[in-house]
């Protein structure tokens with residue numbers, strides 16, 4: 001694990017190892033989407049990661065897609081997150097916040113009846129979990145061009161709030177079928193005008209958000225996540241490789257801290273190689289994600305395919321993942337049934353390895 005455990009600089013962040021905790025929505029926020037004691041303890045336990053990317057966090061009120069996910073738009077949320085960042089820093093860790101707008105994945109039942117918004121009025125197939133059971137996703141309202149500066153402004157306020165909450169930087173969530181990704185891909189973006197059509201125009205909203213967030217933080221503290229192949233949330237694109245190339249180049253020019261790149265489809269439906277074009281077009285630190293084992297990640301870093309890895313599911317059941325990798329210890333598996341359930345079970349009760357005797 002020499003490559004994986006070697007330090008790396010990403011923008012102005014210095015990471016002691018290349019094992020990054022991927023953003024993981026766990027639905028344990030308190031009412032009003034405020035991080036509380038459970039979240040403080042959960043992130044504190046995982047501070048041994050080279051870097052934590054904290055879960056998708058609402059930049060604006062009224063965009064809940066999971067009903068107990070956190071936000072970063074109120075003073076109480078900022079204060080709650082500050083307790084989290086203090087705990088991680090006290091353990092010697094580093095933590096970014098993932099800035100997120102849920103777009104068409106939000107549901108009226110979680111947002112006081114409000115219709116979700118999206119680039120085009122196309123619904124996600126299937127059902128979402130709501131406080132009153134499963135419900136079909138609804139057809140979103142198409143955002144007008146005039147509303148888009150307001151979306152950018154919400155990310156700016158959230159980025160500023162993340163700084164007030166003591167984060168070490170932010171990651172712009174451009175993946176997994178949420179608002180910015182919905183603009184990127186032509187399965188969900190069928191608008192005409194300056195934010196639809198050719199790739200450069202579909203990428204415009206993401207890049208406007210990234211530029212505005214860079215203005216708040218400096219490029220060296222801003223990461224971006226994209227997932228050109230992921231079909232989760234009914235997402236698809238007619239040319240994921242060309243999209244990857246365009247976005248990777250544009251982000252490379254901006255000198256961001258790193259590109260958090262989802263190389264595959266978490267549902268295993270859409271296939272292809274988008275990692276190679278990302279590597280070719282992005283000159284900064286490339287963080288690979290989706291389905292890596294530590295062994296594969298170590299070899300991929302040694303071979304120069306990626307610079308670091310983001311691990312998601314392994315961090316759920318192994319709070320001390322890096323210590324385990326260092327020791328060559330076996331890894332625990334998480335119980336999917338408690339990924340999104342309220343309370344401490346399946347959240348803060350996965351033990352660290354027992355301290356060695358003597």
Ligand SMILES: Cc1cc2nc3c(=O)[nH]c(=O)nc-3n(C[C@H](O)[C@H](O)[C@H](O)COP(=O)(O)O)c2cc1C
Nearest residue numbers: 022023024025055056290291292310311312313339
């Ligand atoms: C429970 C759970 C919650 C997730 N929440 C987020 C999230 O908030 N933001 C995000 O970008 N990805 C999210 N993901 C995707 C993960 O960050 C990661 O991309 C995925 O688990 C694949 O990586 P892995 O194979 O190492 O688990 C989530 C995945 C899981 C399993």
